[in-house]
Amino acid sequence: DTGVSQDPRHKITKRGQNVTFRCDPISEHNRLYWYRQTLGQGPEFLTYFQNEAQLEKSRLLSDRFSAERPKGSFSTLEIQRTEQGDSAMYLCASSLKGPGDFGPGTRLLVL
């Protein structure tokens, strides 16, 4: 196992388009987190799965954001009707406990 992977690594899109990111966690990890990070800030929690159950979502997560982890393995994060303020690094982390191991992130630029 080579760790957490994320795809794509970079995404440029136009405002109003939908985007979807994928995260493949470390296989034995039951917890999966999505974070967003902007320049000069620490990662900001978005949502958390334990196996396939989405247990918590940040109040900051608007209705345009949705995440799934259908079989308790990989996860997807979709942003609908992207806005320029969505431009950020989207990080996925997986763990058995603790904040865990991060993937390399997907850098999103909304034009």
Place this chain on the structure above:
Amino acid sequence: RKEVEQDPGPFNVPEGATVAFNCTYSNSASQSFFWYRQDCRKEPKLLMSVYSSGNEDGRFTAQLNRASQYISLLIRDSKLSDSATYLCVVNIGQNFVFGPGTRLSVLP
């Protein structure tokens, strides 16, 4: 008050110096504490967990003060390769809140 606060720095120190970072947290119910390191344009990586009695890993020492709600990270004999942003992490329930990070530059 923010949930987790850190001095943003930057801390510019010469090689071999000892440097300490503090982090304060607002939720007295927090039980799990960590330090992560993040290199420029890379993902955060776990540096060490922070235990109640304090713990050491080589040149790195972490301390927890529950009464004052802060944790600290001490780096001794700093190396050029220690240059990075150090992120304090605290649990809020089952979630983890990251501080904004403290940037360290170790200079030759």
